[in-house]
Amino acid sequence: MNPIYANLPTTVFEVMSRLAREHGAVNLGQGFPDDPGPLDVREKAAEAVVSGWNQYPPMLGLPELRSAIAASHARFHGFSVNADTETMVTSGATEALATAIFSLVTPGDEVVLFEPLYDAYLPLVRRAGGIPRLVTLKPPHWRFSEADLAAAFTPATRVVIFNDPLNPAGSVMPVADLDLLARYVQKSGAVVIQDAVWEHVLFDDAVFTPLITRPGMRDRVVHIGSAGKIFSLTGWKVGLVTAAPELIKIMGKAHMYMTFTTPPNLQAAVAYGLAKEDAYFTGMRADLQAARDHFVSGLNAMGVPTLPCQASYFVNVDLAALGVSEGDVAFAQRLVVEGGVATVPVSAFYETGAVTTVLRFCFAKKRETLDAALSRLSAFLTREGLSKRAA
Numbered sequence: 034m035n036p037i038y039a040n041l042p043t044t045v046f047e048v049m050s051r052l053a054r055e056h057g058a059v060n061l062g063q064g065f066p067d068d069p070g071p072l073d074v075r076e077k078a079a080e081a082v083v084s085g086w087n088q089y090p091p092m093l094g095l096p097e098l099r100s101a102i103a104a105s106h107a108r109f110h111g112f113s114v115n116a117d118t119e120t121m122v123t124s125g126a127t128e129a130l131a132t133a134i135f136s137l138v139t140p141g142d143e144v145v146l147f148e149p150l151y152d153a154y155l156p157l158v159r160r161a162g163g164i165p166r167l168v169t170l171k172p173p174h175w176r177f178s179e180a181d182l183a184a185a186f187t188p189a190t191r192v193v194i195f196n197d198p199l200n201p202a203g204s205v206m207p208v209a210d211l212d213l214l215a216r217y218v219q220k221s222g223a224v225v226i227q228d229a230v231w232e233h234v235l236f237d238d239a240v241f242t243p244l245i246t247r248p249g250m251r252d253r254v255v256h257i258g259s260a261g262k263i264f265s266l267t268g269w270k271v272g273l274v275t276a277a278p279e280l281i282k283i284m285g286k287a288h289m290y291m292t293f294t295t296p297p298n299l300q301a302a303v304a305y306g307l308a309k310e311d312a313y314f315t316g317m318r319a320d321l322q323a324a325r326d327h328f329v330s331g332l333n334a335m336g337v338p339t340l341p342c343q344a345s346y347f348v349n350v351d352l353a354a355l356g357v358s359e360g361d362v363a364f365a366q367r368l369v370v371e372g373g374v375a376t377v378p379v380s381a382f383y384e385t386g387a388v389t390t391v392l393r394f395c396f397a398k399k400r401e402t403l404d405a406a407l408s409r410l411s412a413f414l415t416r417e418g419l420s421k422r423a424a
Contacts, residue, residue, distance in 0.1 A: 131153075
């Protein structure tokens with residue numbers, strides 16, 4: 034068995050979900066909405082199954098979806114994309130990441146990554162023979178410095194993996210930070226794989242700027258989006274890739290021998306969804322922001338401070354600020370067993386163990402789900418002597 038995978042421990046996500054099932058906990062750990070997603074988009078998928086083409090679609094994606102990807106970038110980000118040569122559809126954003134990593138990383142190449150990081154990054158980089166070089170981001174601002182980049186980039190740097198907006202932080206990188214990173218990328222000659230799956234899930238007038246739009250970066254970035262995140266349909270697994278023609282060409286070859294295609298009915302529905310009126314996108318963000326605000330207000334009312342959240346489905350709590358002395362893993366396990374609320378310890382997103390006191394809560398839930406979690410959490414914190422309501 035390949036030791037890279039055989040030696041991986043059971044992920045904390047699996048552990049917390051299992052504990053949630055065993056103890057009947059409200060699950061705010063795993064990042065999915067409990068809303069079914071937009072009806073018209075789902076109906077388009079159903080219609081395409083019954084009346085549409087159900088054999089192999091084109092390997093790089095249905096022409097209408099590739100055109101919709103290009104139109105979406107022009108509409109929301111203001112840059113022009115050639116749908117025929119600069120787009121590709123994959124079976125989920127994780128497949129897009131794997132395709133990009135296996136296409137661009139060769140044994141011995143150094144890969145700069147920013148932690149906290151999505152748990153698939155490191156196994157994929159190591160499977161490709163890459164050598165990780167980590168930049169550590171910490172709360173509350175989750176930003177890097179020039180000294181951080183100077184320490185991470187070397188003459189062997191070939192690829193950078195960059196997640197913005199950042200999960201689990203819910204932060205959006207300022208343009209000044211993007212331009213600093215761009216200077217180091219151009220100096221090294223590296224290519225950036227940008228995990229931008231949260232690009233449309235933004236709050237409080239936050240503005241996401243794709244790295245591919247910054248000066249000198251047009252041909253150096255693989256931009257990866259997610260239909261599952263845009264339409265709250267996480268089970269659909271439709272990844273949206275944009276990159277320069279030479280990058281799409283090599284990634285297409287890797288994609289051909291990985292999944293080859295993506296279900297055509299889902300592609301047709303996503304193409305329809307990307308062309309929806311602005312009201313859908315603003316309404317989606319407003320609904321999620323309202324859920325965030327409701328949950329954060331409930332936490333704050335019981336004396337639980339929260340970290341800023343500009344994007345994603347997640348809000349974070351720093352246990353140290355709450356007065357908790359134990360680590361996030363131990364506290365999260367007690368909370369799900371004794372308090373009936375499942376979360377994810379943010380230390381699971383770190384290779385170095387640099388942050389061990391932060392819990393991530395998923396707020397992309399119905400109001401009654403959030404209220405049930407808040408009620409249970411309040412009771413647990415009161416028993417622990419940590420809630421204002423205990424006074």
